[in-house]
Amino acid sequence: MFWEKKLLQWAQEVKAQANLPARLVLWNGQQLDFGEFAAPQVTIKVQSATALPMLLDPSLDHLGEAYVKGLLDIDGRLADIINVSHVLARSTATGTDRLARVARHFGHSKASDRKAIQYHYDVSNDFYRLWLDESMVYSCAYFENGDEDLATAQRKKIDHILTKIRLQPGQRLLDIGCGWGALVLRAASRFGAQCVGVTLSRNQFELATERVRAAGLQDRVEIRLQDYRDVRGQFDRITSVGMFEHVGRKNLPLYFSRMHDLLAEDGMALNHGITSTDADSGEVSQGGDFIDRYVFPDGELPHISLALEAMQCGGLEVLDVESLRRHYARTLSIWTENFESRAAQIHALVDEEKFRIWRVYLAGCAYAFENDDVSIFQVLCRKAGRSAQQIPWSRRYMYESGKPLGEI
Numbered sequence: 001m002f003w004e005k006k007l008l009q010w011a012q013e014v015k016a017q018a019n020l021p022a023r024l025v026l027w028n029g030q031q032l033d034f035g036e037f038a039a040p041q042v043t044i045k046v047q048s049a050t051a052l053p054m055l056l057d058p059s060l061d062h063l064g065e066a067y068v069k070g071l072l073d074i075d076g077r078l079a080d081i082i083n084v085s086h087v088l089a090r091s092t093a094t095g096t097d098r099l100a101r102v103a104r105h106f107g108h109s110k111a112s113d114r115k116a117i118q119y120h121y122d123v124s125n126d127f128y129r130l131w132l133d134e135s136m137v138y139s140c141a142y143f144e145n146g147d148e149d150l151a152t153a154q155r156k157k158i159d160h161i162l163t164k165i166r167l168q169p170g171q172r173l174l175d176i177g178c179g180w181g182a183l184v185l186r187a188a189s190r191f192g193a194q195c196v197g198v199t200l201s202r203n204q205f206e207l208a209t210e211r212v213r214a215a216g217l218q219d220r221v222e223i224r225l226q227d228y229r230d231v232r233g234q235f236d237r238i239t240s241v242g243m244f245e246h247v248g249r250k251n252l253p254l255y256f257s258r259m260h261d262l263l264a265e266d267g268m269a270l271n272h273g274i275t276s277t278d279a280d281s282g283e284v285s286q287g288g289d290f291i292d293r294y295v296f297p298d299g300e301l302p303h304i305s306l307a308l309e310a311m312q313c314g315g316l317e318v319l320d321v322e323s324l325r326r327h328y329a330r331t332l333s334i335w336t337e338n339f340e341s342r343a344a345q346i347h348a349l350v351d352e353e354k355f356r357i358w359r360v361y362l363a364g365c366a367y368a369f370e371n372d373d374v375s376i377f378q379v380l381c382r383k384a385g386r387s388a389q390q391i392p393w394s395r396r397y398m399y400e401s402g403k404p405l406g407e408i
Helices: 002-017 049-056 060-068 078-091 096-103 110-121 125-129 150-164 182-191 202-214 249-262 288-294 304-313 325-341 343-347 352-370
Strands: 022-025 031-033 042-046 072-075 172-176 194-199 221-225 235-241 263-276 316-323 374-383
Touching (some): 002 031, 042 078, 049 060, 060 352, 150 182, 150 374, 263 304, 325 343, 325 352
Parallel strands (some): 022 042, 172 235, 194 221
C-alpha cells in the first residue's frame, strides 16, 4: 500500500535522524517505532486513515489540528509529547507558515479585535480560575528568587511594574487590557492610585467590576468595557500587559501614538508583551497557523526591534528594556501542571475539542519560551523630547523602593 510505504519510510528517516523514544500505532494495530528503546515515552495512536496526510506533513499546525479533531490520540508526559512533536515537525519543516502569516497582517478593526478578544478570553471565568492563580492574572509572572509560588510571583510582577513606573498616591493610572482587574486593584489598594482599566472581554469586565465592588474601591477604580482607541483624557501612568499582541504589527505605531496622546507630559508608561525572535519577519518558528485558527485569532508577534521602532514613531522614548523569557517559561509550566492536575474539572466545563486545544497550547507555549522560539519584554517609556534631568541615574530604584515585592 502507498500509505504504508510512505509511513515506513518516514519512520525510518526520523529514527536515523533523531532516534526518538516514540511509537506510532495505526488504526489497524500496525506499529512503527521512531527510535530504539525498551518502552516508548510517547505513543501516537492514529484513529483513522484520514489523519495520514497531516501525519506525513507533520508541521505543528497539522499535528495540533489532528489532535484537536480527535484524529490522533497521544499518550505520555505532556512535556515529552511536545518535545517529540517539535522534532517531528522540524524533520519536514517548510516555508508555508510564513506565507500564511502574510495574510494575518491585515483585518484589524475595532469590531474584529473585539470579536478576537472575546473568542479567547470569554471561554468562561470558571475555566480560567481552575489553572490561573487566585487573582486570575493571565500574563507572565515575575519570579524574583525563582522559588515563589505562582500567586506570589504574580503579585511581584504587578509590584515590579508599578515600581518601575514610579506610581505615586493620587496619580491617574490607565491599564490597557486590564483582564480581571488584578493590576488596577493592586495599584489602588497598595499604591493609592486612581485607576481606569479597559477590556474588550465582557466576562472580564463583569468579574473585574464585581471585584472592585467587593474590595470597596469603587471610588478609586473604574472598569470599562471599552476599546483603548476610544479612551479620552490624560493619565499620569499607563500600563499595558499582554495586550499589544492583539494590535497587529502594522498598527503598532498608531497604538503607541495613542498611548502617547493619553499620557501626561511628565508621565511614564510600560508595555509588557510577547515578541517574536525572528528579526526578519516576526514569524514564530512553528505553530502559527494553529494558534491563529484555534487560540488567538488575528494575533501577531513583532520582533522587539520593531516594537521599539514603533514606540519611537509613536512619539515615545524608551528608558528601559527587560527580558522575562525565563519567567514566562516557568509561568507556563505551572499553568500546564495546573491544567493537567485539574483535567477532570476542566473537562466538565468545556467540550473535548476546546480541552485539547488548550492542553496542547499551554504546553507548546512553555516549550516555545524555554527554547527561544518566542520571548517577552517589559519596555518602560515616556514622551520623547524631554529633558534628561528626570531620568533616574540607574535601575536601583526598581529594587530599593522600600516596598517588598509581592507583600500582601
